């Protein structure tokens with residue numbers, strides 16, 4: 001790998017079957033964007049679509065657009081477009097609400113389903129899970145006040161032994177947001193089922209990043225994000241997946257009118273609709289929701305296996321270049337080297353990680369910082385080039401060699 005130079009990265013780009021897709025994104029000149037795992041880049045089509053939704057559908061057609069422009073069906077239509085990326089079937093996914101809210105619904109429905117048959121009280125998750133996942137489980141179980149408790153596992157190796165006859169629900173994020181560790185969804189779900197537990201997967205860092213096959217893995221529920229690898233736009237609504245087998249028993253407490261069997265009958269009592277739309281709650285932010293389609297349309301032009309092949313090549317290259325060209329510096333890889341355990345990111349610790357990442361961002365190499373002392377770089381095969389990997393590592397080497405970072409860097413509200 002050390003023999004690799006900038007020209008060989010250019011050659012890799014020339015041979016890249018996904019190279020043309022980059023043109024469909026708006027990327028500022030001089031910026032190497034390695035943060036698509038936090039906020040995906042903008043598909044060029046989004047600007048025109050936003051203009052159409054606002055000027056035509058809202059500005060001109062007004063209320064008629066709920067029917068005429070398909071606003072009311074949009075959560076289901078987008079869910080069906082997203083389904084192939086995660087191994088879901090038609091009419092099993094809706095794009096709606098935030099990941100946090102969808103977690104609340106799925107955890108509540110899972111506990112409700114268990115409580116009909118068992119006395120199980122434990123939710124197993126990881127201490128290193130994304131905080132909101134833990135917070136939502138904490139908030140719901142405290143509110144229920146029925147003796148539920150969380151078991152926070154310290155490492156992926158401890159998971160299997162932590163899932164036992166007391167476990168009601170295993171709630172995991174498929175790819176860890178900090179380290180990029182990728183769980184074996186099928187194996188963990190199989191063990192959970194063997195122990196009588198249900199399995200809820202958060203796909204925030206997997207949808208559009210790694211191949212996911214919810215049905216083959218026999219997962220029970222899933223949620224995920226559309227503003228990261230799916231390029232739906234800042235704060236674009238999240239998704240929730242409930243397989244057909246669980247839909248009739250999917251009972252969550254956010255029983256708003258969009259989940260009603262006949263919302264416009266304006267009945268005085270709630271009666272859940274039969275299919276996946278019972279996971280809906282209320283009126284959606286249509287302008288933001290409409291942008292999700294533009295991101296999904298890019299995925300429709302390729303396959304998750306092609307994306308995975310390039311993703312692993314990009315992260316392999318980045319890791320090899322950092323370890324050879326920055327070897328004089330105290331950088332530690334925290335992302336698994338094994339492909340089977342790696343998502344689409346590479347994270348390194350450095351004693352001055354925050355200051356270094358700020359200096360990199362000032363030079364136009366955008367990664368981000370996560371506690372504790374982690375520099376995180378996301379690789380999005382739809383628009384990241386091999387030459388970007390080379391130039392990003394050279395930027396990092398230069399910042400480190402010249403100590404071109406300020407240890408007094410003020411912490412921004414969003415790191």
Ligand SMILES: *Cc1c(COP(=O)(O)O)cnc(C)c1O
Pocket residue numbers: 098099100101130132133173177202204205225238
């Ligand atoms: C990004 C992310 C979220 C975000 O949740 P919001 O409700 O959209 O703020 C949740 N869980 C995980 C694992 C994430 O990576």
